[in-house]
Amino acid sequence: MRKPEAAWQQWLRSSISIFRKDWHSELRTRYAISALVMFVVTTISIMVFALGSESAPVDVLSGMLWVVIFFAAMSGLSRTFVAEEERGTAMTLQLLTSPSAIYFGKLFFNLVLMIGVNTFTVLLYAIFLNGFIVKTSSIFIITIALGSIGLAASSTIIAAIIAKANTKGTLYPVLSFPILLPLLLTCINATRLATEGAFLNEATGEFQFLVSYIVVVVTASSVLFEYIWKD
Amino acid sequence: MNVFKTVLFVWMTAVIVLALGLPMVAQPSTWYQFPIIPALEEKARIMFFHVPMAWLSVVAFVSSMVYGIKYLRKKNLDDDVRSASAAGLGFLFCFLATATGAIWAKFSWGTYWNWDPRQTSIFVLLLIYGAYFALRSAIEVEEKRASLAAVYSIIAAVTMPFFMFIMPRILSSLHPEPILNTEGKVHMNTTMLIVFLSSLAGFTGLYFWMWRLQVRIQTSHLNRIN
Numbered sequence: 333m334r335k336p337e338a339a340w341q342q343w344l345r346s347s348i349s350i351f352r353k354d355w356h357s358e359l360r361t362r363y364a365i366s367a368l369v370m371f372v373v374t375t376i377s378i379m380v381f382a383l384g385s386e387s388a389p390v391d392v393l394s395g396m397l398w399v400v401i402f403f404a405a406m407s408g409l410s411r412t413f414v415a416e417e418e419r420g421t422a423m424t425l426q427l428l429t430s431p432s433a434i435y436f437g438k439l440f441f442n443l444v445l446m447i448g449v450n451t452f453t454v455l456l457y458a459i460f461l462n463g464f465i466v467k468t469s470s471i472f473i474i475t476i477a478l479g480s481i482g483l484a485a486s487s488t489i490i491a492a493i494i495a496k497a498n499t500k501g502t503l504y505p506v507l508s509f510p511i512l513l514p515l516l517l518t519c520i521n522a523t524r525l526a527t528e529g530a531f532l533n534e535a536t537g538e539f540q541f542l543v544s545y546i547v548v549v550v551t552a553s554s555v556l557f558e559y560i561w562k563d
Numbered sequence: 564m565n566v567f568k569t570v571l572f573v574w575m576t577a578v579i580v581l582a583l584g585l586p587m588v589a590q591p592s593t594w595y596q597f598p599i600i601p602a603l604e605e606k607a608r609i610m611f612f613h614v615p616m617a618w619l620s621v622v623a624f625v626s627s628m629v630y631g632i633k634y635l636r637k638k639n640l641d642d643d644v645r646s647a648s649a650a651g652l653g654f655l656f657c658f659l660a661t662a663t664g665a666i667w668a669k670f671s672w673g674t675y676w677n678w679d680p681r682q683t684s685i686f687v688l689l690l691i692y693g694a695y696f697a698l699r700s701a702i703e704v705e706e707k708r709a710s711l712a713a714v715y716s717i718i719a720a721v722t723m724p725f726f727m728f729i730m731p732r733i734l735s736s737l738h739p740e741p742i743l744n745t746e747g748k749v750h751m752n753t754t755m756l757i758v759f760l761s762s763l764a765g766f767t768g769l770y771f772w773m774w775r776l777q778v779r780i781q782t783s784h785l786n787r788i789n
Contacts, residue, residue, distance in 0.1 A: 489718060493711050497701040506697055510690040511718060514725040545725055552721045556714045559635050 350437025467529030623653025631713030
């Protein structure tokens, strides 16, 4: 006879199935992936055309990198929750499993999406914008990783909020921007450090900040998600 | 209530008259003279009005959040009315603090806006208030609107402290800090401090009075609809 599952095992299993469900439906329609990829390609080509043969200072380019990442996140990450409302499957999900399992499943999905898109953005950036030279790659990689996690954490909870509102598209960046601004400013600062060739330990303050931001936002979201999700 | 209104009226009139009327001298010798704070001079008088505005925009934000949490616990729409009214007043005071600050900056720094950390953080507070009202107007069902607005204000409140922490690392501030400065020194004499604290108390009283009025207006609207 199989042992009955502990509560946390059940929770883990449901959040993994939520993630897999979203993953499969994403692979079937490729809605978020194509939107995000096309957004990044369009934005970076506009930047390249606008610059022409000029080369922008590296400070400006590291700021612009986060502008591209922010708006890319805004164009694709709300999909997970908005799709549930549009398909009318939110109610079914509500019956099936606990809110926190749903939250963490969706968060994990957005995180994977965000890390994929950011890697792609950085690759395009490195190929097309020759002025962008990273001297300390360890700082840069950690910043991109922590920045992706932080962006996914904040935008998941805001996406859950706007999925219930009437004007879904326009409201998303409006609500996210004040929440994400501390994160973006820190990431821009850390990216600048990486391009200036600072040592890894000079960016410790930025990393501590990013980690605590992620912990606070994820904790608050996991507590508050229940109130958004339950009608 | 009428007594409260009269007292508040007399109190605020006294504060305004004293704040604008008392002379500023280099070495105050009697009780009715303000000292001249270096680099601020006559422009220091703005703090009797500007600081209470900034203080109230934070007080209103916190009270809006507290009533938001209360709503989430009890699901009583009266708490949402209190929360939304506090946010409305907070937006007003936040705007006034920004405007008075910008006018002062024009005369002290030479430009209305230069993205000083204080200006940036009050700008973010304005953005949060704006986003809060945009969210409220986008949801029609009252219960849904109340709980989503409450959740948003809590999320915004937990990320605000990060902002206070990160800004000084990026830019240094030129904002004068006559009370809360790093040396812990008060540049004001007793008279100035008393007028300042009375102004703070008076404006806080004014805020609570306006809040009460606003709640009564909104509640009667709500009752008429239902």
